[in-house]
Amino acid sequence: MPASTESINCAHPGAGKIDDGIAFVPVHIALLTVSDSRTKEDDVSGDTLEKRLKDAGHILCARTIVPDDQAKIAAQLKLWIGDPRIDVVISTGGTGLTGRDVTVEAFKSVFEKEIDGFSVLFHQISSAKIGTSTVQSRACAGVAGGTYLFALPGSPGAVKDGWDGILKWQLDIRHKPCNLSKSCRG
Secondary structure (H helix, E strand, C coil), X not given: CCCCEEECCCCCCCCCEEECCCCCCCCEEEEEEECCCCCHHHCHHXXXXXXXXXHCCCEEEEEEEECCCHHHHXXXXXXXXXXXXXXXXXXXXXXXXXXXXXXXXXXXXXXXXXXXXXXXXXXXXXXXXXXXXXXXXXXEEEEECCEEEEEECCCHHHHHHHHHHHHHHHCCCCEECCCCHHHCCC
């Protein structure tokens, strides 16, 4: 007899279903804020992500802030990719178009494979809220060393869009028809 499923209510139609017959498995997540000006005390987007991932039942393994410096961002990513306790890295900030926005370049320098659909779906969700202004974001995702890497824009609204519309579901092993958490390191 198939497990019961319950439709989910999220921002993107057709997002799938949660299979209540499968036990939830928490994912181990590291959060990276990229900013020259943010501190732990005023990192609203980082706080938003931390609250959401904990509310979803996941485990925060690490959290740090690094400046808008491609080499420093890439070095932090490599450190976490090499840590067997971390399944996923989510960053906020540095995905725009200014000269200091180098998060995407740092992420792409460590990707083994890019997850193109993440950016496409992020822009669909974002467009419904901010219209054509979504073109100013270069949100991206990929995988390296078995660790999933997601780069979100720095605004709290964009962080909510990325988590609520995509990551909350794709990091939940119960999400059908498929999810990324099945591939996360145990």
